Amino acid sequence: MSAKEHMDVVSMRYESGHKAATRKRIVTAASMHIRKHGVKGTPVADVMREAGLTHGGFYALFKSKEALLRAALAEALDLAYEGFCRAAAVGGFEAMVRAYLANWHIARPEHGCAFAALMPEIARSSLQTRTMVAAKLDGFVDLFATYLPDGSLRVRRRRAKAIFGMMMGTVQIARAAPSRQQANQTLADGIEAAITFAKAS
Amino acid sequence: MSAKEHMDVVSMRYESGHKAATRKRIVTAASMHIRKHGVKGTPVADVMREAGLTHGGFYALFKSKEALLRAALAEALDLAYEGFCRAAAVGGFEAMVRAYLANWHIARPEHGCAFAALMPEIARSSLQTRTMVAAKLDGFVDLFATYLPDGSLRVRRRRAKAIFGMMMGTVQIARAAPSRQQANQTLADGIEAAITFAKAS
DNA sequence: TGTACATCAGTGAACGCGCGTTCACTGATGTAC
DNA sequence: TGTACATCAGTGAACGCGCGTTCACTGATGTAC
Numbered sequence: 499m500s501a502k503e504h505m506d507v508v509s510m511r512y513e514s515g516h517k518a519a520t521r522k523r524i525v526t527a528a529s530m531h532i533r534k535h536g537v538k539g540t541p542v543a544d545v546m547r548e549a550g551l552t553h554g555g556f557y558a559l560f561k562s563k564e565a566l567l568r569a570a571l572a573e574a575l576d577l578a579y580e581g582f583c584r585a586a587a588v589g590g591f592e593a594m595v596r597a598y599l600a601n602w603h604i605a606r607p608e609h610g611c612a613f614a615a616l617m618p619e620i621a622r623s624s625l626q627t628r629t630m631v632a633a634k635l636d637g638f639v640d641l642f643a644t645y646l647p648d649g650s651l652r653v654r655r656r657r658a659k660a661i662f663g664m665m666m667g668t669v670q671i672a673r674a675a676p677s678r679q680q681a682n683q684t685l686a687d688g689i690e691a692a693i694t695f696a697k698a699s
Numbered sequence: 700m701s702a703k704e705h706m707d708v709v710s711m712r713y714e715s716g717h718k719a720a721t722r723k724r725i726v727t728a729a730s731m732h733i734r735k736h737g738v739k740g741t742p743v744a745d746v747m748r749e750a751g752l753t754h755g756g757f758y759a760l761f762k763s764k765e766a767l768l769r770a771a772l773a774e775a776l777d778l779a780y781e782g783f784c785r786a787a788a789v790g791g792f793e794a795m796v797r798a799y800l801a802n803w804h805i806a807r808p809e810h811g812c813a814f815a816a817l818m819p820e821i822a823r824s825s826l827q828t829r830t831m832v833a834a835k836l837d838g839f840v841d842l843f844a845t846y847l848p849d850g851s852l853r854v855r856r857r858r859a860k861a862i863f864g865m866m867m868g869t870v871q872i873a874r875a876a877p878s879r880q881q882a883n884q885t886l887a888d889g890i891e892a893a894i895t896f897a898k899a900s
Numbered sequence: 901t902g903t904a905c906a907t908c909a910g911t912g913a914a915c916g917c918g919c920g921t922t923c924a925c926t927g928a929t930g931t932a933c
Numbered sequence: 934t935g936t937a938c939a940t941c942a943g944t945g946a947a948c949g950c951g952c953g954t955t956c957a958c959t960g961a962t963g964t965a966c
Contacts, residue, residue, distance in 0.1 A: 552912065554910070618819060632881065662868075663865050663868030664868055676829045695896050721942080744918090759943080760942095763921090
Protein backbone atom coordinates (compact mmCIF):
# COMPACT_ATOMS: atom_id res chain seq x y z
CA MET A 499 0.00 0.00 0.00
CA SER A 500 1.51 3.29 -1.10
CA ALA A 501 1.71 6.34 1.11
CA LYS A 502 -1.07 7.97 -0.91
CA GLU A 503 -3.37 4.97 -0.68
CA HIS A 504 -2.68 4.81 3.01
CA MET A 505 -3.83 8.39 3.37
CA ASP A 506 -6.86 7.74 1.22
CA VAL A 507 -8.03 4.92 3.39
CA VAL A 508 -6.88 5.84 6.83
CA SER A 509 -7.48 9.57 7.05
CA MET A 510 -10.73 9.72 5.04
CA ARG A 511 -13.08 11.73 7.19
CA TYR A 512 -16.13 11.22 4.96
CA GLU A 513 -17.49 8.10 3.31
CA SER A 514 -15.73 7.35 0.05
CA GLY A 515 -17.69 8.81 -2.84
CA HIS A 516 -19.05 11.69 -0.80
CA LYS A 517 -17.33 14.29 -2.96
CA ALA A 518 -18.51 12.57 -6.15
CA ALA A 519 -22.07 12.52 -4.84
CA THR A 520 -21.99 16.25 -4.07
CA ARG A 521 -20.56 16.91 -7.50
CA LYS A 522 -23.35 14.94 -9.11
CA ARG A 523 -25.99 16.84 -7.14
CA ILE A 524 -24.56 20.10 -8.49
CA VAL A 525 -24.42 18.78 -12.07
CA THR A 526 -28.04 17.67 -11.86
CA ALA A 527 -29.15 21.05 -10.49
CA ALA A 528 -27.25 22.75 -13.31
CA SER A 529 -28.72 20.47 -15.98
CA MET A 530 -32.21 21.45 -14.84
CA HIS A 531 -31.33 25.13 -14.57
CA ILE A 532 -29.89 25.42 -18.07
CA ARG A 533 -32.94 23.71 -19.58
CA LYS A 534 -35.30 26.08 -17.76
CA HIS A 535 -33.38 29.36 -18.05
CA GLY A 536 -30.80 28.80 -20.77
CA VAL A 537 -27.03 28.52 -20.40
CA LYS A 538 -26.60 32.29 -20.30
CA GLY A 539 -29.36 32.48 -17.69
CA THR A 540 -27.56 30.18 -15.27
CA PRO A 541 -25.37 31.76 -12.56
CA VAL A 542 -23.17 29.51 -10.45
CA ALA A 543 -24.71 30.82 -7.23
CA ASP A 544 -28.24 29.81 -8.30
CA VAL A 545 -27.14 26.29 -9.13
CA MET A 546 -25.28 25.89 -5.85
CA ARG A 547 -28.30 27.14 -3.86
CA GLU A 548 -30.53 24.65 -5.69
CA ALA A 549 -28.05 21.92 -4.82
CA GLY A 550 -28.33 22.96 -1.16
CA LEU A 551 -24.90 24.60 -0.93
CA THR A 552 -23.33 28.04 -0.95
CA HIS A 553 -21.44 29.29 -3.97
CA GLY A 554 -18.08 29.51 -2.21
CA GLY A 555 -17.44 25.80 -2.39
CA PHE A 556 -17.89 25.56 -6.11
CA TYR A 557 -14.26 25.77 -7.19
CA ALA A 558 -13.21 22.96 -4.93
CA LEU A 559 -15.33 20.68 -7.12
CA PHE A 560 -15.15 22.19 -10.62
CA LYS A 561 -12.35 23.74 -12.58
CA SER A 562 -14.65 26.46 -13.93
CA LYS A 563 -18.25 27.31 -14.67
CA GLU A 564 -17.58 26.13 -18.23
CA ALA A 565 -16.68 22.65 -16.97
CA LEU A 566 -19.90 22.45 -14.96
CA LEU A 567 -21.99 23.50 -17.95
CA ARG A 568 -20.44 20.88 -20.20
CA ALA A 569 -21.11 18.16 -17.62
CA ALA A 570 -24.66 19.44 -17.10
CA LEU A 571 -25.40 19.45 -20.82
CA ALA A 572 -24.08 15.91 -21.20
CA GLU A 573 -26.18 14.68 -18.28
CA ALA A 574 -29.31 16.36 -19.64
CA LEU A 575 -28.82 14.75 -23.04
CA ASP A 576 -28.21 11.33 -21.52
CA LEU A 577 -31.40 11.58 -19.47
CA ALA A 578 -33.41 12.58 -22.54
CA TYR A 579 -31.99 9.61 -24.43
CA GLU A 580 -32.97 7.23 -21.63
CA GLY A 581 -36.47 8.68 -21.69
CA PHE A 582 -36.70 8.00 -25.40
CA CYS A 583 -35.51 4.45 -24.91
CA ARG A 584 -38.13 3.81 -22.25
CA ALA A 585 -40.91 5.19 -24.44
CA ALA A 586 -39.68 3.18 -27.42
CA ALA A 587 -39.54 -0.01 -25.37
CA VAL A 588 -43.14 0.48 -24.29
CA GLY A 589 -44.80 1.66 -27.49
CA GLY A 590 -42.35 1.98 -30.35
CA PHE A 591 -42.08 4.97 -32.63
CA GLU A 592 -45.47 6.45 -31.96
CA ALA A 593 -44.90 6.34 -28.20
CA MET A 594 -41.62 8.24 -28.62
CA VAL A 595 -43.38 10.90 -30.66
CA ARG A 596 -46.23 11.23 -28.19
CA ALA A 597 -43.88 11.34 -25.22
CA TYR A 598 -41.85 14.11 -26.83
CA LEU A 599 -44.69 16.21 -28.21
CA ALA A 600 -46.49 16.11 -24.88
CA ASN A 601 -47.92 18.76 -22.65
CA TRP A 602 -45.59 18.02 -19.76
CA HIS A 603 -42.63 18.59 -22.09
CA ILE A 604 -43.85 22.12 -22.82
CA ALA A 605 -44.66 22.93 -19.22
CA ARG A 606 -41.55 21.50 -17.59
CA PRO A 607 -38.52 22.23 -19.74
CA GLU A 608 -36.23 21.55 -16.76
CA HIS A 609 -37.14 17.88 -17.12
CA GLY A 610 -37.25 17.88 -20.91
CA CYS A 611 -35.00 17.58 -23.92
CA ALA A 612 -31.89 19.75 -23.80
CA PHE A 613 -31.85 20.00 -27.60
CA ALA A 614 -35.26 21.65 -27.62
CA ALA A 615 -34.24 24.02 -24.83
CA LEU A 616 -30.74 24.89 -25.96
CA MET A 617 -29.90 24.11 -29.57
CA PRO A 618 -29.25 27.71 -30.68
CA GLU A 619 -26.98 28.25 -27.68
CA ILE A 620 -25.20 24.99 -28.44
CA ALA A 621 -24.66 26.23 -32.00
CA ARG A 622 -22.80 29.24 -30.55
CA SER A 623 -20.57 27.20 -28.27
CA SER A 624 -17.10 25.71 -28.60
CA LEU A 625 -16.14 22.96 -31.04
CA GLN A 626 -15.49 20.69 -28.06
CA THR A 627 -19.07 21.10 -26.87
CA ARG A 628 -20.53 20.76 -30.35
CA THR A 629 -18.57 17.57 -30.97
CA MET A 630 -19.90 16.04 -27.76
CA VAL A 631 -23.43 17.13 -28.64
CA ALA A 632 -23.19 15.73 -32.17
CA ALA A 633 -22.31 12.31 -30.76
CA LYS A 634 -25.35 12.38 -28.46
CA LEU A 635 -27.57 13.53 -31.31
CA ASP A 636 -26.37 10.61 -33.42
CA GLY A 637 -27.57 8.34 -30.64
CA PHE A 638 -31.02 9.91 -30.80
CA VAL A 639 -31.11 9.62 -34.56
CA ASP A 640 -29.99 5.99 -34.56
CA LEU A 641 -32.69 5.08 -32.07
CA PHE A 642 -35.29 6.84 -34.21
CA ALA A 643 -34.04 5.24 -37.39
CA THR A 644 -34.53 1.80 -35.86
CA TYR A 645 -38.27 2.39 -35.88
CA LEU A 646 -38.66 3.76 -39.40
CA PRO A 647 -40.04 1.45 -42.11
CA ASP A 648 -38.08 0.40 -45.21
CA GLY A 649 -35.00 1.96 -46.73
CA SER A 650 -31.33 1.41 -45.96
CA LEU A 651 -30.07 2.39 -42.51
CA ARG A 652 -28.40 5.36 -44.17
CA VAL A 653 -31.64 6.61 -45.66
CA ARG A 654 -33.60 5.93 -42.52
CA ARG A 655 -31.11 7.89 -40.45
CA ARG A 656 -31.52 10.88 -42.74
CA ARG A 657 -35.27 10.78 -42.46
CA ALA A 658 -35.00 10.23 -38.70
CA LYS A 659 -32.87 13.34 -38.35
CA ALA A 660 -35.39 15.46 -40.25
CA ILE A 661 -38.27 14.11 -38.19
CA PHE A 662 -36.39 14.72 -34.96
CA GLY A 663 -35.64 18.26 -36.17
CA MET A 664 -39.34 18.76 -36.70
CA MET A 665 -40.19 17.46 -33.25
CA MET A 666 -37.58 19.66 -31.61
CA GLY A 667 -38.72 22.72 -33.57
CA THR A 668 -42.34 21.98 -32.77
CA VAL A 669 -41.63 21.81 -29.04
CA GLN A 670 -39.90 25.19 -29.26
CA ILE A 671 -42.82 26.70 -31.17
CA ALA A 672 -45.35 25.26 -28.74
CA ARG A 673 -43.39 26.66 -25.79
CA ALA A 674 -43.39 30.10 -27.38
CA ALA A 675 -47.14 30.04 -28.02
CA PRO A 676 -49.01 32.78 -26.16
CA SER A 677 -51.74 30.43 -24.93
CA ARG A 678 -51.96 26.90 -23.65
CA GLN A 679 -54.58 26.12 -26.25
CA GLN A 680 -52.37 27.17 -29.15
CA ALA A 681 -49.49 25.20 -27.68
CA ASN A 682 -51.62 22.06 -27.48
CA GLN A 683 -52.83 22.48 -31.06
CA THR A 684 -49.24 22.86 -32.23
CA LEU A 685 -48.29 19.67 -30.41
CA ALA A 686 -51.24 17.73 -31.84
CA ASP A 687 -50.38 18.87 -35.37
CA GLY A 688 -46.77 17.87 -34.76
CA ILE A 689 -47.74 14.38 -33.63
CA GLU A 690 -49.86 13.86 -36.73
CA ALA A 691 -47.14 15.20 -38.99
CA ALA A 692 -44.41 13.08 -37.41
CA ILE A 693 -46.44 9.90 -37.81
CA THR A 694 -47.38 10.76 -41.38
CA PHE A 695 -43.81 11.66 -42.27
CA ALA A 696 -42.48 8.46 -40.75
CA LYS A 697 -44.67 6.44 -43.11
CA ALA A 698 -44.05 8.62 -46.17
CA SER A 699 -41.16 8.41 -48.60
CA MET B 700 -50.16 76.46 -36.23
CA SER B 701 -49.81 75.63 -32.54
CA ALA B 702 -46.89 76.76 -30.43
CA LYS B 703 -45.53 73.20 -30.43
CA GLU B 704 -45.75 72.83 -34.18
CA HIS B 705 -44.09 76.21 -34.52
CA MET B 706 -41.19 74.96 -32.44
CA ASP B 707 -41.03 71.73 -34.39
CA VAL B 708 -40.66 73.55 -37.65
CA VAL B 709 -38.75 76.67 -36.78
CA SER B 710 -36.19 75.52 -34.25
CA MET B 711 -35.43 72.10 -35.77
CA ARG B 712 -31.64 72.02 -35.93
CA TYR B 713 -31.50 68.70 -37.80
CA GLU B 714 -33.42 67.49 -40.81
CA SER B 715 -36.79 66.09 -39.83
CA GLY B 716 -36.58 62.34 -39.37
CA HIS B 717 -32.97 62.43 -38.25
CA LYS B 718 -33.82 60.99 -34.85
CA ALA B 719 -36.01 58.29 -36.40
CA ALA B 720 -33.18 57.35 -38.77
CA THR B 721 -30.70 57.02 -35.90
CA ARG B 722 -33.21 54.94 -33.99
CA LYS B 723 -33.66 52.64 -36.95
CA ARG B 724 -29.90 52.21 -37.35
CA ILE B 725 -29.72 51.08 -33.73
CA VAL B 726 -32.66 48.70 -34.12
CA THR B 727 -31.05 47.14 -37.19
CA ALA B 728 -27.72 46.71 -35.39
CA ALA B 729 -29.56 45.09 -32.48
CA SER B 730 -31.55 42.78 -34.74
CA MET B 731 -28.31 41.47 -36.21
CA HIS B 732 -26.62 41.20 -32.83
CA ILE B 733 -29.39 39.15 -31.21
CA ARG B 734 -29.46 36.73 -34.14
CA LYS B 735 -25.70 36.23 -33.95
CA HIS B 736 -25.17 36.19 -30.19
CA GLY B 737 -28.61 35.63 -28.67
CA VAL B 738 -30.73 38.09 -26.71
CA LYS B 739 -28.82 37.39 -23.49
CA GLY B 740 -25.56 37.88 -25.40
CA THR B 741 -26.44 41.39 -26.51
CA PRO B 742 -25.19 44.32 -24.38
CA VAL B 743 -26.47 47.81 -25.16
CA ALA B 744 -22.93 49.14 -25.54
CA ASP B 745 -22.08 46.60 -28.28
CA VAL B 746 -25.17 47.49 -30.28
CA MET B 747 -24.51 51.21 -30.00
CA ARG B 748 -20.89 50.77 -31.10
CA GLU B 749 -22.06 48.74 -34.11
CA ALA B 750 -24.48 51.55 -34.93
CA GLY B 751 -21.56 53.99 -34.85
CA LEU B 752 -22.49 55.64 -31.55
CA THR B 753 -21.50 55.56 -27.90
CA HIS B 754 -23.70 53.92 -25.33
CA GLY B 755 -24.47 57.13 -23.42
CA GLY B 756 -27.01 58.34 -25.94
CA PHE B 757 -29.11 55.22 -25.81
CA TYR B 758 -31.75 56.32 -23.33
CA ALA B 759 -32.58 59.47 -25.26
CA LEU B 760 -33.92 57.14 -27.97
CA PHE B 761 -35.27 54.08 -26.14
CA LYS B 762 -37.21 53.67 -22.94
CA SER B 763 -35.17 50.62 -21.97
CA LYS B 764 -33.06 47.79 -23.32
CA GLU B 765 -36.23 45.69 -23.31
CA ALA B 766 -37.92 48.11 -25.70
CA LEU B 767 -34.97 47.93 -28.09
CA LEU B 768 -34.96 44.15 -28.03
CA ARG B 769 -38.66 43.94 -28.84
CA ALA B 770 -38.23 46.31 -31.77
CA ALA B 771 -35.16 44.41 -32.95
CA LEU B 772 -36.94 41.07 -32.83
CA ALA B 773 -39.91 42.45 -34.78
CA GLU B 774 -37.61 43.90 -37.44
CA ALA B 775 -35.68 40.66 -37.78
CA LEU B 776 -38.88 38.67 -38.24
CA ASP B 777 -40.22 41.13 -40.81
CA LEU B 778 -37.01 40.91 -42.81
CA ALA B 779 -37.12 37.10 -42.77
CA TYR B 780 -40.71 37.19 -43.96
CA GLU B 781 -39.78 39.49 -46.84
CA GLY B 782 -36.98 37.14 -47.79
CA PHE B 783 -39.42 34.24 -47.90
CA CYS B 784 -41.80 36.23 -50.05
CA ARG B 785 -39.04 37.06 -52.53
CA ALA B 786 -37.96 33.42 -52.76
CA ALA B 787 -41.56 32.27 -53.17
CA ALA B 788 -42.20 34.82 -55.91
CA VAL B 789 -39.19 33.57 -57.82
CA GLY B 790 -39.45 29.81 -57.39
CA GLY B 791 -42.42 28.82 -55.25
CA PHE B 792 -42.27 26.37 -52.39
CA GLU B 793 -39.06 24.63 -53.34
CA ALA B 794 -37.23 27.95 -53.65
CA MET B 795 -38.34 28.91 -50.14
CA VAL B 796 -37.06 25.62 -48.79
CA ARG B 797 -33.74 25.92 -50.61
CA ALA B 798 -33.29 29.53 -49.55
CA TYR B 799 -33.91 28.63 -45.92
CA LEU B 800 -31.89 25.42 -45.75
CA ALA B 801 -28.93 27.08 -47.41
CA ASN B 802 -25.29 27.34 -46.50
CA TRP B 803 -25.33 31.11 -46.13
CA HIS B 804 -28.11 30.74 -43.56
CA ILE B 805 -25.90 28.56 -41.39
CA ALA B 806 -22.84 30.73 -41.80
CA ARG B 807 -24.47 34.12 -41.32
CA PRO B 808 -27.11 33.92 -38.61
CA GLU B 809 -27.06 37.70 -38.23
CA HIS B 810 -28.78 37.89 -41.62
CA GLY B 811 -30.97 34.85 -41.11
CA CYS B 812 -34.23 33.80 -39.55
CA ALA B 813 -34.76 35.03 -36.01
CA PHE B 814 -36.90 31.99 -35.20
CA ALA B 815 -34.02 29.65 -35.93
CA ALA B 816 -31.64 31.79 -33.88
CA LEU B 817 -33.87 32.60 -30.93
CA MET B 818 -36.95 30.42 -30.50
CA PRO B 819 -35.98 28.95 -27.11
CA GLU B 820 -35.22 32.43 -25.79
CA ILE B 821 -38.52 33.67 -27.18
CA ALA B 822 -40.28 30.85 -25.34
CA ARG B 823 -38.82 32.22 -22.08
CA SER B 824 -39.89 35.81 -22.71
CA SER B 825 -42.94 37.87 -21.75
CA LEU B 826 -46.48 37.20 -22.98
CA GLN B 827 -46.34 40.51 -24.86
CA THR B 828 -43.31 39.36 -26.83
CA ARG B 829 -44.72 35.89 -27.45
CA THR B 830 -47.99 37.32 -28.69
CA MET B 831 -46.16 39.53 -31.19
CA VAL B 832 -44.03 36.60 -32.30
CA ALA B 833 -47.05 34.31 -32.71
CA ALA B 834 -48.61 36.83 -35.10
CA LYS B 835 -45.43 36.94 -37.21
CA LEU B 836 -45.20 33.16 -37.20
CA ASP B 837 -48.78 32.94 -38.46
CA GLY B 838 -47.68 35.09 -41.40
CA PHE B 839 -44.89 32.62 -42.18
CA VAL B 840 -47.23 29.67 -41.90
CA ASP B 841 -49.91 31.26 -44.10
CA LEU B 842 -47.35 31.98 -46.80
CA PHE B 843 -46.13 28.39 -46.64
CA ALA B 844 -49.66 27.00 -46.67
CA THR B 845 -50.35 28.84 -49.93
CA TYR B 846 -47.87 26.60 -51.68
CA LEU B 847 -48.96 23.23 -50.30
CA PRO B 848 -51.05 20.95 -52.52
CA ASP B 849 -54.62 19.87 -51.73
CA GLY B 850 -56.46 19.94 -48.42
CA SER B 851 -58.44 22.74 -46.78
CA LEU B 852 -56.58 25.90 -45.78
CA ARG B 853 -56.88 24.74 -42.19
CA VAL B 854 -55.20 21.43 -42.92
CA ARG B 855 -52.56 23.00 -45.11
CA ARG B 856 -51.70 25.50 -42.38
CA ARG B 857 -51.16 22.66 -39.93
CA ARG B 858 -48.86 20.83 -42.27
CA ALA B 859 -47.10 24.09 -43.11
CA LYS B 860 -46.39 24.72 -39.43
CA ALA B 861 -44.90 21.26 -38.98
CA ILE B 862 -42.75 21.66 -42.08
CA PHE B 863 -41.57 25.08 -40.95
CA GLY B 864 -40.79 23.61 -37.55
CA MET B 865 -38.65 21.00 -39.28
CA MET B 866 -36.82 23.61 -41.32
CA MET B 867 -36.15 25.74 -38.26
CA GLY B 868 -34.97 22.75 -36.25
CA THR B 869 -32.79 21.57 -39.11
CA VAL B 870 -31.07 24.97 -39.38
CA GLN B 871 -30.33 24.84 -35.66
CA ILE B 872 -28.95 21.32 -35.90
CA ALA B 873 -26.82 22.23 -38.92
CA ARG B 874 -25.43 25.26 -37.09
CA ALA B 875 -24.48 23.09 -34.13
CA ALA B 876 -22.70 20.53 -36.33
CA PRO B 877 -18.98 20.23 -35.54
CA SER B 878 -17.97 20.30 -39.20
CA ARG B 879 -19.03 22.16 -42.31
CA GLN B 880 -19.48 18.86 -44.10
CA GLN B 881 -21.91 17.50 -41.53
CA ALA B 882 -23.81 20.79 -41.59
CA ASN B 883 -24.19 20.59 -45.35
CA GLN B 884 -25.37 16.99 -45.20
CA THR B 885 -27.96 17.94 -42.61
CA LEU B 886 -29.19 20.77 -44.83
CA ALA B 887 -29.38 18.53 -47.88
CA ASP B 888 -31.36 15.92 -45.95
CA GLY B 889 -33.66 18.65 -44.68
CA ILE B 890 -34.36 19.93 -48.19
CA GLU B 891 -35.24 16.46 -49.39
CA ALA B 892 -37.44 15.82 -46.36
CA ALA B 893 -39.26 19.15 -46.68
CA ILE B 894 -40.07 18.56 -50.32
CA THR B 895 -41.17 14.99 -49.66
CA PHE B 896 -43.28 16.02 -46.68
CA ALA B 897 -44.92 18.82 -48.65
CA LYS B 898 -46.17 16.28 -51.17
CA ALA B 899 -47.14 13.64 -48.63
CA SER B 900 -50.43 13.34 -46.75
C1' DT C 901 -11.85 7.30 28.82
C1' DG C 902 -10.61 12.02 27.88
C1' DT C 903 -7.93 15.73 25.84
C1' DA C 904 -5.21 17.72 22.12
C1' DC C 905 -4.66 17.82 17.46
C1' DA C 906 -5.39 17.00 12.13
C1' DT C 907 -8.27 16.95 8.11
C1' DC C 908 -11.23 18.87 4.85
C1' DA C 909 -16.14 19.84 2.98
C1' DG C 910 -18.37 23.70 3.02
C1' DT C 911 -18.94 28.93 4.38
C1' DG C 912 -19.24 33.72 3.54
C1' DA C 913 -16.79 37.91 2.73
C1' DA C 914 -14.29 40.16 -0.75
C1' DC C 915 -12.33 41.42 -5.43
C1' DG C 916 -12.74 42.85 -10.07
C1' DC C 917 -15.23 43.34 -14.07
C1' DG C 918 -19.25 43.77 -17.20
C1' DC C 919 -23.32 45.98 -17.97
C1' DG C 920 -27.87 48.69 -17.51
C1' DT C 921 -28.84 53.19 -16.52
C1' DT C 922 -28.12 58.24 -15.36
C1' DC C 923 -26.35 62.73 -15.96
C1' DA C 924 -23.58 66.86 -16.54
C1' DC C 925 -21.42 68.36 -20.43
C1' DT C 926 -19.78 69.33 -25.49
C1' DG C 927 -19.87 71.00 -29.92
C1' DA C 928 -22.17 71.40 -34.22
C1' DT C 929 -25.87 73.85 -36.14
C1' DG C 930 -28.81 77.26 -36.29
C1' DT C 931 -31.35 82.03 -34.84
C1' DA C 932 -31.42 87.02 -33.15
C1' DC C 933 -30.34 91.39 -34.16
C1' DT D 934 -21.92 90.97 -42.07
C1' DG D 935 -20.53 89.60 -37.49
C1' DT D 936 -21.21 88.50 -32.62
C1' DA D 937 -23.91 86.57 -28.86
C1' DC D 938 -26.99 83.19 -27.71
C1' DA D 939 -30.19 78.80 -27.96
C1' DT D 940 -30.97 74.05 -29.09
C1' DC D 941 -30.15 69.32 -28.84
C1' DA D 942 -27.88 64.85 -30.71
C1' DG D 943 -24.43 62.61 -29.00
C1' DT D 944 -20.38 61.98 -25.42
C1' DG D 945 -18.06 59.88 -21.68
C1' DA D 946 -17.65 59.50 -16.78
C1' DA D 947 -19.93 57.56 -12.99
C1' DC D 948 -23.16 54.65 -10.10
C1' DG D 949 -24.88 50.36 -8.51
C1' DC D 950 -25.55 45.71 -8.98
C1' DG D 951 -24.85 40.88 -10.56
C1' DC D 952 -21.72 37.43 -11.13
C1' DG D 953 -17.30 34.53 -11.78
C1' DT D 954 -13.65 33.60 -8.97
C1' DT D 955 -10.57 33.57 -4.75
C1' DC D 956 -9.44 32.88 -0.06
C1' DA D 957 -9.09 32.85 4.93
C1' DC D 958 -11.81 30.59 8.02
C1' DT D 959 -15.24 27.26 10.54
C1' DG D 960 -16.89 23.25 12.49
C1' DA D 961 -17.88 18.49 12.06
C1' DT D 962 -15.54 14.27 12.06
C1' DG D 963 -12.03 11.63 12.99
C1' DT D 964 -7.03 10.08 15.03
C1' DA D 965 -3.18 10.04 18.64
C1' DC D 966 -1.95 8.63 22.90
